[in-house]
Amino acid sequence: MIRVQRQDFDVGAELAALTRDNPGIGGLCAFVGLVRDLSGGERIQAMTLEHYPGMTERELARIEAEAAARWPLAASLIVHRYGRLDPGERIVLVATAAPHRQAAFESCQFLIDWLKTKAPFWKQEETADGARWVEARAEDDQAADRWQDPRPEAAE
């Protein structure tokens, strides 16, 4: 399930809804991304997330489908916010549920790694010196690249 929204989300309520009426789930893994107050050593006053409505939902759904094709998932959820956020606020929730923990852990990391390099979101930070667009990080590309190869057959 995919949601792109301006408002905050309740992690507990989201996870409860995701696993409700699905007793086959043995493991649930969740990642929550937050606005950090420091960037490049500078204090961040606020952050604004811009996105590409339409393509964002489409791309997130495509990434989620890729995870479902690679791991035996019972349920998954991506909630990503946009708009102006203060330090400490939640930006994104990725949750995956599976019969066993390994699939939940791996697919959760896969989703956030791919999301960061493929979903059309852009961050603008506000510092004491004004607003600036955040540059993509090579580390994020590397994190996404390690999922590039199809899962080995032995993992099936």
Next chain:
Amino acid sequence: MKVLYFAWLRTRAGLSEAEVSPPPGVTDVAGLIEWLKGQGEGHAAALGEPRLVRVAVNQVHVGPDHPLKPGDEVAFFPPVTGGGAAGGGR
């Protein structure tokens, strides 16, 4: 054909979208970028650093040789920076 700009490409262009009618000789993304650069300061400013420009056609990521047809929605934007944490921690 609709052209969209996001993030700093949008602020450099001074516009978020434009309706354009490239000549028949413009058949792919790379050709459109070259043609747009001659269509006013805004487009030229947005597309001045091709190394940092990513493209989606009809909301799907594509490369510079992707073919174009009338009615396509072509979006230009910098590498994406979604997910958690505010940028690099360096």
